[in-house]
Amino acid sequence: MSEFVYLYRGGERPDSPQQGEQEMQKWVAWLNDLGKNGHIKDRGQPLDRSGKVVRGRQKTITDGPYAESKDIVGGYTLIQAKDLGEAAELSKGCPIFDSGGLVEVRPVMEM
Helix, strand or coil, X not given: CEEEEEEEECCCCCCCHHHHHHHHHHHXXXXXXXXXXXXXXXXXXXCCCCCEEEECCCCEEEXXXXXXXXXXXXXXXXXXXXXXXXXXXXXXXXXXHHXXXXXXXXXXXXX
């Protein structure tokens, strides 16, 4: 089994606390299902939308990521799968798709 990171990008925020609770229940069910099948290595955490970006040789610090960006990383999960194809297939159950978001599936390099 290899390790992969799911990076959750975009998606609309719930309109009400009730919708937020329903969304959270979908996420918990999906992550529990992955865990029961031996795919969860680390459930990860949601990420705040604020932050800083450090770039270039001068290591310039700017505000970011930018709120207007539709692909801000909103969280991550570390999973185990036999290959990239299986990891991508497993991501299809993610509730983020219901709100217009996406899952970026990235292999973790072995060092």
